[in-house]
Amino acid sequence: xxxxxxxxxxxxxxxxxxxxxxxxxxxxxxxxxxxxxxxxxxxxxxxxxxxxxxxxxxxxxxxxxxxxxxxxxxxxxxxxxxxxxxxxxxxxxxxxxxxxxxxxxxxxxxxxxxxxxxxxxxxxxxxxxxxxxxxxxxxxxxxxxxxxxxxxxxxxxxxxxxxxxxxxxxxxxxxxxxxxxxxxxxxxxxxxxxxxxxxxxxxxxxxxxxxxxxxxxxxxxxxxxxxxxxxxxxxxxxxxxxxxxxxxxxxxxxxxxxxxxxxxxxxxxxxxxxxxxxxxxxxxxxxxxxxxxxxxxxxxxxxxxxxxxxxxxxxxxxxxxxxxxxxxxxxxxxxxxx
Amino acid sequence: xxxxxxxxxxxxxxxxxxxxxxxxxxxxxxxxxxxxxxxxxxxxxxxxxxxxxxxxxxxxxxxxxxxxxxxxxxxxxxxxxxxxxxxxxxxxxxxxxxxxxxxxxxxxxxxxxxxxxxxxxxxxxxxxxxxxxxxxxxxxxxxxxxxxxxxxxxxxxxxxxxxxxxxxxxxxxxxxxxxxxxxxxxxxxxxxxxxxxxxxxxxxxxxxxxxxxxxxxxxxxxxxxxxxxxxxxxxxxxxxxxxxxxxxxxxxxxxxxxxxxxxxxxxxxxxxxxxxxxxxxxxxxxxxxxx
Numbered sequence: 033x034x035x036x037x038x039x040x041x042x043x044x045x046x047x048x049x050x051x052x053x054x055x056x057x058x059x060x061x062x063x064x065x066x067x068x069x070x071x072x073x074x075x076x077x078x079x080x081x082x083x084x085x086x087x088x089x090x091x092x093x094x095x096x097x098x099x100x101x102x103x104x105x106x107x108x109x110x111x112x113x114x115x116x117x118x119x120x121x122x123x124x125x126x127x128x129x130x131x132x133x134x135x136x137x138x139x140x141x142x143x144x145x146x147x148x149x150x151x152x153x154x155x156x157x158x159x160x161x162x163x164x165x166x167x168x169x170x171x172x173x174x175x176x177x178x179x180x181x182x183x184x185x186x187x188x189x190x191x192x193x194x195x196x197x198x199x200x201x202x203x204x205x206x207x208x209x210x211x212x213x214x215x216x217x218x219x220x221x222x223x224x225x226x227x228x229x230x231x232x233x234x235x236x237x238x239x240x241x242x243x244x245x246x247x248x249x250x251x252x253x254x255x256x257x258x259x260x261x262x263x264x265x266x267x268x269x270x271x272x273x274x275x276x277x278x279x280x281x282x283x284x285x286x287x288x289x290x291x292x293x294x295x296x297x298x299x300x301x302x303x304x305x306x307x308x309x310x311x312x313x314x315x316x317x318x319x320x321x322x323x324x325x326x327x328x329x330x331x332x333x334x335x336x337x338x339x340x341x342x343x344x345x346x347x348x349x350x351x352x353x354x355x356x357x358x359x360x361x362x363x364x365x366x367x368x369x370x
Numbered sequence: 371x372x373x374x375x376x377x378x379x380x381x382x383x384x385x386x387x388x389x390x391x392x393x394x395x396x397x398x399x400x401x402x403x404x405x406x407x408x409x410x411x412x413x414x415x416x417x418x419x420x421x422x423x424x425x426x427x428x429x430x431x432x433x434x435x436x437x438x439x440x441x442x443x444x445x446x447x448x449x450x451x452x453x454x455x456x457x458x459x460x461x462x463x464x465x466x467x468x469x470x471x472x473x474x475x476x477x478x479x480x481x482x483x484x485x486x487x488x489x490x491x492x493x494x495x496x497x498x499x500x501x502x503x504x505x506x507x508x509x510x511x512x513x514x515x516x517x518x519x520x521x522x523x524x525x526x527x528x529x530x531x532x533x534x535x536x537x538x539x540x541x542x543x544x545x546x547x548x549x550x551x552x553x554x555x556x557x558x559x560x561x562x563x564x565x566x567x568x569x570x571x572x573x574x575x576x577x578x579x580x581x582x583x584x585x586x587x588x589x590x591x592x593x594x595x596x597x598x599x600x601x602x603x604x605x606x607x608x609x610x611x612x613x614x615x616x617x618x619x620x621x622x623x624x625x626x627x628x629x630x631x632x633x634x635x636x637x638x639x640x641x642x643x644x645x646x647x648x649x650x651x652x653x654x655x656x657x658x659x660x661x
Binding site: 109111120135227 | 489555557561562563564576577579
């Protein structure tokens, strides 16, 4: 059953809409990531689902009910804010049970649910502290606990990890995903970080300029980008976009090989512009003059140096072709099953 | 060596402040206290040590008790009302409404006006024949009341002026504090199901506590300090109905030239204010959350 369903939702403050006729469904127990650069309307979309903004037109359903005109409190959602939105004067425990108190849940049940949730997010030793006495990661857990304890059918996350350092972000990514799967939560997760979206989500919605650019499982976005925008947004480094007459050839750096290649291969020649050693592999960027650069991912270290002339090739079966408008050209590639 | 030099530098830096504070605050307090233990010097009879005699005289002085009582009513009524009004006005002009800049200015105007000018305006408001209050109440059958001339109403009239004058000033502090509260908190609370009322009492009000403490201390001090309008409007009358401590100190010191007794009253006023301030800090300290 779809827990969240949007039907042609549009939001505009000025003449340029921030969200343009967006429709999608989130099946129960799934994590859907809304991904996109800043200003693409992803946060507005989440706020529309939360009821913090009213759509200009369209329909929003949560857990089978039309909630388009309902206030946030009646939408049966929980939300984690980018700033965590913890109440600074309340202890961790009071912050977590704030919603239960407001909704007049009995003391005994409150205590019981608090103990359970504090255990899940490993906050039990810190329940008496104030948010100011916690580290960034712990505050994040309090925000998470507040969302979990509500036991609402849908949980909304607004860039929840963007205030954490890289190490902690990785840990929390794994943890949130594990938690979401263990508790069977339905989650809508907004992020600008493609790694978060790709590693955590069942479905990724990539947005650009207020509309959905592509919607699908992470592997589909990576392997079969529908537009050059998707190709260049997803992946680190992103897909190489090599202009070739009327079309643009898209090829992932890991599919680019050294050497002149054989018959039927696409071949290019250029000078090494940069060599980035990453440990397990090395990214070699080859300059093509005015045709831009092609990045190749090579296993391990390399003896290549900046300025070396280099032959590159790849198999056309592994490339994505785009037309002048940047749209994917359908190909007969049955071997590329997704 | 550098240690000593640092110390000398430090003292030199705080010296101007120390000198000013000592000259205009600490030394006057000490000399006032000493003066309160002496009799008032007369041309033929120098001041002599009288111990606590001035204080005994004060305790037997019905005007002192009247002034103290008036002052307590004045503070007890004007402080809570002006602070509550300040919060309400701040919440109001903090919201999204048209012309809020103008409203903020309007609320703040009484603070900018000199008290003497304000008192003269209110003097006209309270006029029993053609005053604004009289005009306003005429349709309800109330007319010709000598608001400032009656013992029953004079003090209350002054309290209204004080509230009107003070609330806008305190509003500015609350407005500044309200703008420090992240809008995310309101949104988080609204998702949790908290309405405006719950949000105010469970989140906004507690977060305003440091401001409330600051405003309360200032409001109490002002309630004992602000006497300008009494001179213009009632001169302490009728029959000391609007006499408050500071007003009485002025009368005793500069009209009766009884400096020793004025010093005694001053010490009592200072002690009272100190006690109130300490009390407020102790009481509030446990309940105030500083971010």
